[in-house]
Amino acid sequence: MIETLNLTKKFGTKIAVNKLNLDVGKGELFGFLGPNAAGKTTTIKLLTGLLKPTEGLVKIFGYDIQKDYIKVKSRLSYIPDVPYLYEKLTAREFLRFVSEIYLIDGKDTEKKIEGFLEFFSLREYENILIEEYSHGMHQKVVIIAALIHNPDIIIVDEPMVGLDPKTTKLVKDIFKNSSKNGKTIFMSTHTLSLAEEICGRICIIDNGNLIAIGTLEELRKKSGIDGRLEEIFLKLT
Amino acid sequence: MKINAFLKLWLNVVRNSIAMLKKQSLLKMYFILLCSLLFLVVEFLICYVAFSFMRGIPEVGSIIVERLMYLFYFALFLMLIFSNAIITYSTVYISKDTELLFSYPLKSGTIFRYKFIESNMLSSWAFMAILVPFMVSFGMANHADSALYIFMFLYFIPFLIIAGTIGSGLTMLLVKLLPQKKLRAVIFLISLFVALVIYKSIRRVRFEESGQTIEIFMLNQMLPNIHMSYSLFLPSYWMAEGILKASLKEFKDAFYYFLLLLSTALFFTEVLINLAEKFYLISWQDVHSQAREKIFCLSRGIIERIRPLFKIFGMDSCGLIIKDMKLFWREPMQWTQFVIFFGILGVYFVNIRHFSYNMLQPFWKHICAFLNLSAILLTLGSLSTRFIFPQISLEGNKFWIIGLSPLGLKKVLYEKFLVSFTVSFFITESLLMISNKMLGISGLLEACFIWVILMMNLALIGLSMGLGAAFPDFKSENPAKIVSGFGGTLALIANIGFILIAVAVTIFPFQLFLKGYISTYMDLKKAAMISMGIVSLMSLGLCIFPLLYGEKKLAAMEF
Numbered sequence: 184m185i186e187t188l189n190l191t192k193k194f195g196t197k198i199a200v201n202k203l204n205l206d207v208g209k210g211e212l213f214g215f216l217g218p219n220a221a222g223k224t225t226t227i228k229l230l231t232g233l234l235k236p237t238e239g240l241v242k243i244f245g246y247d248i249q250k251d252y253i254k255v256k257s258r259l260s261y262i263p264d265v266p267y268l269y270e271k272l273t274a275r276e277f278l279r280f281v282s283e284i285y286l287i288d289g290k291d292t293e294k295k296i297e298g299f300l301e302f303f304s305l306r307e308y309e310n311i312l313i314e315e316y317s318h319g320m321h322q323k324v325v326i327i328a329a330l331i332h333n334p335d336i337i338i339v340d341e342p343m344v345g346l347d348p349k350t351t352k353l354v355k356d357i358f359k360n361s362s363k364n365g366k367t368i369f370m371s372t373h374t375l376s377l378a379e380e381i382c383g384r385i386c387i388i389d390n391g392n393l394i395a396i397g398t399l400e401e402l403r404k405k406s407g408i409d410g411r412l413e414e415i416f417l418k419l420t
Numbered sequence: 421m422k423i424n425a426f427l428k429l430w431l432n433v434v435r436n437s438i439a440m441l442k443k444q445s446l447l448k449m450y451f452i453l454l455c456s457l458l459f460l461v462v463e464f465l466i467c468y469v470a471f472s473f474m475r476g477i478p479e480v481g482s483i484i485v486e487r488l489m490y491l492f493y494f495a496l497f498l499m500l501i502f503s504n505a506i507i508t509y510s511t512v513y514i515s516k517d518t519e520l521l522f523s524y525p526l527k528s529g530t531i532f533r534y535k536f537i538e539s540n541m542l543s544s545w546a547f548m549a550i551l552v553p554f555m556v557s558f559g560m561a562n563h564a565d566s567a568l569y570i571f572m573f574l575y576f577i578p579f580l581i582i583a584g585t586i587g588s589g590l591t592m593l594l595v596k597l598l599p600q601k602k603l604r605a606v607i608f609l610i611s612l613f614v615a616l617v618i619y620k621s622i623r624r625v626r627f628e629e630s631g632q633t634i635e636i637f638m639l640n641q642m643l644p645n646i647h648m649s650y651s652l653f654l655p656s657y658w659m660a661e662g663i664l665k666a667s668l669k670e671f672k673d674a675f676y677y678f679l680l681l682l683s684t685a686l687f688f689t690e691v692l693i694n695l696a697e698k699f700y701l702i703s704w705q706d707v708h709s710q711a712r713e714k715i716f717c718l719s720r721g722i723i724e725r726i727r728p729l730f731k732i733f734g735m736d737s738c739g740l741i742i743k744d745m746k747l748f749w750r751e752p753m754q755w756t757q758f759v760i761f762f763g764i765l766g767v768y769f770v771n772i773r774h775f776s777y778n779m780l781q782p783f784w785k786h787i788c789a790f791l792n793l794s795a796i797l798l799t800l801g802s803l804s805t806r807f808i809f810p811q812i813s814l815e816g817n818k819f820w821i822i823g824l825s826p827l828g829l830k831k832v833l834y835e836k837f838l839v840s841f842t843v844s845f846f847i848t849e850s851l852l853m854i855s856n857k858m859l860g861i862s863g864l865l866e867a868c869f870i871w872v873i874l875m876m877n878l879a880l881i882g883l884s885m886g887l888g889a890a891f892p893d894f895k896s897e898n899p900a901k902i903v904s905g906f907g908g909t910l911a912l913i914a915n916i917g918f919i920l921i922a923v924a925v926t927i928f929p930f931q932l933f934l935k936g937y938i939s940t941y942m943d944l945k946k947a948a949m950i951s952m953g954i955v956s957l958m959s960l961g962l963c964i965f966p967l968l969y970g971e972k973k974l975a976a977m978e979f
Contacts, residue, residue, distance in 0.1 A: 191499075192709075194709060231523055232522070233519060233522055233523065233703065233705070233708070234708065234709060235705040235706075235709070252525075252701075253525045253526075253527065254525075255525075256523065256524060256525035256526075257525035261523040263519070263523075267431060267516040267517050267519060267520045268520075269429065269517065270895055271432075271433040271436045271437055271440075272429070272432055272433065273436070276429075276432045276436075279428070280425055280428065280429050280432075281423035281524070283424065283428070284425055284524045284525070285524070285525065312436055312884065314441070314895060373858055408515060
């Protein structure tokens, strides 16, 4: 579903991502880890077509994201680490806008929006401008916007920042269920316990280079540490 | 359907913004409406008197009006292109919602269309506000048919679109073709080139060679004869020519110019959208890649070298000053506006002798000197609204750093005021000195002008800074958007209104003297001192009270 071939991104002389080769399959919940400035957000922006690779290729559903971006993006969702929302819209108005962008049928839209707002406990705030929302509520709206068109791939950058424990549990369950239903989740996070709990495979990068990739067991073998992901991560980076 | 989605998005944003406005104080709403109306009425009256006066000049009256129309629309066209180019960069390239939109399955042309409309509207609204009273006064002074106003309205839209497409297209090409690091140098070179082309197109012909009547020849000597403004290929020429034809009830010709403007606007829009389909995403990606590149390429520059100079203000203030200078310098799209507008004034002042203005009779020389003073002050007024007003708002989310520091917000406000005042005072006073020197003005008038510039800098910078602190918009990171709010509009109106009053008060004793109502030099000196006293009192009031108000509001603000 997601394939990178020698993916490289340079900012001037600085190499942010260096010849990265990944292959993430259908239904995988893939954890993407690395220390600060390792190149995680740059990789994610390359996967979503927001940045252009200096070298290499990103293929999603077999399409080159740079060339066939409309085909890819209509089946993909991106939840950024610092999301932008139109502050002068209400949650319902914003979600309607997103539905129209994804050409979702008008009759289903309202039902879907209401369902999601209810699920994320935003119903009582739906007619308040987004500028009045807390960080967590912002994040909830972004997550709903990412789910509303039922994407086949969800690319997430730090999904749990600012969420309360109840919503964190909800989001984890959504990711797990989506994965079971054949959706692919590509998740970058610093919350190692989260990655350890829900990710099938984990990739660790540092300074733009791939350090390790595999299941938790495979990472344990590679690092020689039979412990938690945190210890493995610290050893490898 | 996607265009519908954008239309609905825009309508929702406007509706919600109006609903938010309604929740604010009614008094505030009515006050700003009243001020805006007053401003438009005053502008209309001044233009009406000026047009009526010019029409009444025998032999050359209609030629002066005609010449002014060509020059006015030529200057407006250039300013619109420039304004669109600057605002396109912030709205189309670095605005945060573009990242959100590019993550959706939208064609880059669709995103560009929406952002272009936003950018074009942000760039043009202030010009439109100034243009309407100007044109209505032209129509009324010429006793024109009501059809003229319909034509003017018809002309505005394609004219604004043409300027917008050229400005946005230029930005897109510059961003696509040039690396960000060289952008500053390139913008500077382009500005220099434009100034040079305008300068070169100013023609000076000897009377014997001109083949003109003496009246026309003298008129050419007095009004800058920018040949380029008469080019048949310029939309500003079509606009001026169309309006002049409509005022003469030659509606067939007027309609022809409308069609010319409309077809050009449609053609340019089509070309721009095609360019956007091809280049927008790539150039957007480049901007977002190069912005990071710069972070890795920073080196110790001139600002760091002059740091010791500011240490006399204390380490904390020095840190703030250096930070503000660096942020300003690293936004070339912002500071080039200063360079271009004051640069054009500089080029014109240096060439005053070229136009033989220094040879004019004292009455006209004084008029010329006062017009130059007004030009400097109006440029300062609009630039202070554009740059000084948003300074506190632009601190926005960064307030957690300075807001929690022992420095205090009061010190931040006054540091910004002092730095802005020092820079603007140095530039405007230098320009005034050049104008005075070239016109050969000295003595009492020169002393008055120097004092007025000092006072007006205090007033305009204080007013913009104070209102900027009182009505901040911490959510927006786009200065153009910050300025277009309630506080920015109030600051612009107050600035321009005060400039008109201050210039009128300054000119009053000198006009009385030239018309013989004041007979001795000593009496003129006394009258001038009284008028300077009035200007000083008003200026200090407009500096101190808004700053104190802003300080109070800032202290009471919850972040």
